[in-house]
Amino acid sequence: MKYxxxxxxxxxLCSFTLAGKWIQPRNVQSDNSESLVPDLRxxxxxxxxxxxxxxxxxxxxxxxxxxxxxxxxxxxxxxxxTSSGAVYHKDSLTAAHKTLKFGTLxxxxxxxxxxxxxxxVTDRMGRTPHVIDLSLAGAKKLNFVRNGIxxxxxxxxxxx
Numbered sequence: 384m385k386y387x388x389x390x391x392x393x394x395x396l397c398s399f400t401l402a403g404k405w406i407q408p409r410n411v412q413s414d415n416s417e418s419l420v421p422d423l424r425x426x427x428x429x430x431x432x433x434x435x436x437x438x439x440x441x442x443x444x445x446x447x448x449x450x451x452x453x454x455x456x457x458x459x460x461x462x463x464x465t466s467s468g469a470v471y472h473k474d475s476l477t478a479a480h481k482t483l484k485f486g487t488l489x490x491x492x493x494x495x496x497x498x499x500x501x502x503x504v505t506d507r508m509g510r511t512p513h514v515i516d517l518s519l520a521g522a523k524k525l526n527f528v529r530n531g532i533x534x535x536x537x538x539x540x541x542x543x
Contacts, residue, residue, distance in 0.1 A: 439543040440490060440501060446539030447483060451514030453491065453535040455522035465506035473519040479506035480515050483539075491515065492536045493525040500524040501540060 461473045467485040471477065483489065483504045492499040502521050515537060517525070527533035 440488075440540040441543050442490070443539045443541055447487075447489070447537065448539075449514055449537045450494075451535065451537075452512065453493075453515045453517055453522075453525070453527070453533050454511075454513045454531060455517045455519055455528070458519070467505045469505045471506070471518070475518055476500060476502045476521050476524075477505045477518045478502040478515050478521060479508045480504050480537075481508045488540050488542070490538045490540045491517065491521065491525065492538070493527060494534045494536055496526055498525050 456471065456473065456479075458473065460471050463471055465471050465477075465479070469477075478489065478491070480487075480489075485504055487504045488501055489504065490499050490501050500517075500521050502517060506516070508516055513532070515535065519528070522528045522533075525533060525535070
């Protein structure tokens with residue numbers, strides 16, 4: 384048992400020694416022009432300002448707007464096919480609506496806490512007083528899983 388511990392300790396020390404030799408700080412010039420292991424630290428020019436930005440969404444002019452109650456899919460629907468033919472996954476940001484076309488992107492805003500989420504319509508709803516059924520992930524983003532129902536505003540959006 385001690386033999387294995389000694390071998391592990393030696394392997395760790397060797398890996399630190401080799402890593403320290405191959406990764407050179409940016410401000411120190413080394414005699415070899417290329418290091419064997421790339422330096423993964425951020426360069427000065429790699430700042431948050433040059434990082435790719437998240438997509439911006441705009442409300443479609445004269446697009447669909449609606450207010451009403453939202454609910455979310457039960458866990459028993461996980462893995463089943465939706466009306467559009469896609470398989471429902473509880474961790475995806477999808478929704479069911481009575482009239483919107485499949486593939487329509489909508490922003491759903493919880494009116495009680497002003498949280499919002501962008502979802503894609505992939506299913507139809509049956510007879511229900513709710514205006515939309517969200518996936519479990521969408522309900523979590525809007526923070527109404529515990530209540531089960533939330534008053535929401537629905538707006539059709541497109542990516543800028």
